[in-house]
Amino acid sequence: MKNKRALFAVPCVGWMALFVLxxxxxxxxxxxxxxxxxxxxxxxxxMGTYAVxxxxxxxxxxxxxxxxxxxxYPVAYMVSRESPRFQRxxxxxxxxxxxxxxxxxxxxxxxxxENTGLLNRFFSAIGLFDLINxxxxxxxxxxxxxxxxGAVVLGMxxxxxxxxxxxxxxxxxxxxxxxxxxxxxxxxxxLGVFRKVILPLSLxxxxxxVTMVFVPSVSxxxxxxxxxxxxxxxxxxxxxxxxxxxxxxxxxxxxIALVMMVIVVVCMAVMNRFGEGEEQAVML
Numbered sequence: 001m002k003n004k005r006a007l008f009a010v011p012c013v014g015w016m017a018l019f020v021l022x023x024x025x026x027x028x029x030x031x032x033x034x035x036x037x038x039x040x041x042x043x044x045x046x047m048g049t050y051a052v053x054x055x056x057x058x059x060x061x062x063x064x065x066x067x068x069x070x071x072x073y074p075v076a077y078m079v080s081r082e083s084p085r086f087q088r089x090x091x092x093x094x095x096x097x098x099x100x101x102x103x104x105x106x107x108x109x110x111x112x113x114e115n116t117g118l119l120n121r122f123f124s125a126i127g128l129f130d131l132i133n134x135x136x137x138x139x140x141x142x143x144x145x146x147x148x149x150g151a152v153v154l155g156m157x158x159x160x161x162x163x164x165x166x167x168x169x170x171x172x173x174x175x176x177x178x179x180x181x182x183x184x185x186x187x188x189x190x191l192g193v194f195r196k197v198i199l200p201l202s203l204x205x206x207x208x209x210v211t212m213v214f215v216p217s218v219s220x221x222x223x224x225x226x227x228x229x230x231x232x233x234x235x236x237x238x239x240x241x242x243x244x245x246x247x248x249x250x251x252x253x254x255x256i257a258l259v260m261m262v263i264v265v266v267c268m269a270v271m272n273r274f275g276e277g278e279e280q281a282v283m284l
Contacts, residue, residue: 003082027261030254043255046161050238050256057235058263060149061218064156067162068213069206071157072164076205079165080173087173094162101107102159106226109155113145113227120145149183160216164209172198207271215264235260 009278034040047054079090097105112118124131129140145151175198183193219234228234235256242253 006142027254027257030251031258033251035251035258045253046252047256047259053233053235053238056232057148057218060153060156060232060234061214064153064160064217065210065214067153067157068164069210072161072209073168073202073206076165076169077172080169091166091169094165097158098162103222103226105159106155106223109151109158110146110226110238113151113154115142115144115146117146119143132198134227146227147231149228149232151227152224152232155227156213156217156220160213161224163216167208167212168202168205171202175201211268211271214267217258218264 006031031043032039032041034042075094079087082090110117114120123143124141129142132138132140148234179197179201180193183197188196218234219236221234224232224234224237238255239257239260241247242249
């Protein structure tokens with residue numbers, strides 16, 4: 001019986017070895033290899049010139065994750081308190097944008113945020129620019145929204161917000177209602193129930209959501225390229241340039257990718273460790 005189960009696992013193991021482990025091994029090998037084929041650490045030493053890109057990538061990813069948390073937690077909490085029918089409809093509406101291609105969703109924001117896009121045309125139609133120009137003595141014709149860091153963060157939040165809402169909603173919705181009733185019976189008000197019971201018990205969902213938003217945000221390149229232009233280069237764009245761009249250097253690109261993977265894994269380990277500590281504290 002065990003032999004048969006092991007036999008069924010062979011395709012899965014082979015798939016993972018071919019498409020997960022093999023690329024990681026190749027990235028590690030390239031990161032420590034020079035163009036001549038020898039061992040080198042020069043690829044890592046050269047990354048200091050891209051410190052601004054690293055800082056910008058993690059800063060924008062953190063901002064997007066925080067915004068998703070501030071929006072996603074209240075939404076998940078309110079939906080979980082409604083009737084089952086309302087919850088099903090709300091979850092369908094939250095997931096509805098995910099049925100559309102990722103690039104199409106991002107292109108749609110380009111048409112909205114462009115200098116001649118829907119938002120600026122709407123502001124012009126209602127006379128907002130004329131009012132500002134009359135009051136401030138300026139010659140404003142549009143709000144520069146595209147090719148900015150704000151546009152990049154907006155694209156991240158729009159695309160990854162469901163990944164924050166769903167795990168938080170799943171945890172809160174499964175909470176035992178008797179715990180909340182017991183807290184109220186013991187004299188806790190609504191704020192006390194939330195702070196002492198709901199928030200600690202929902203932390204596993206929060207940490208899952210933070211991980212699911214932060215990891216793709218820090219490594220994205222399509223959003224930054226389309227909404228940020230060439231002015232807001234992120235790590236994903238930098239790595240892409242080293243492999244398919246004019247600055248072809250797969251050795252440097254592999255080193256950057258390896259460092260980024262290590263940083264992301266460390267962040268995930270810290271958050272998971274924090275989540276385990278919170279769960280033990282709640283149980284006690």
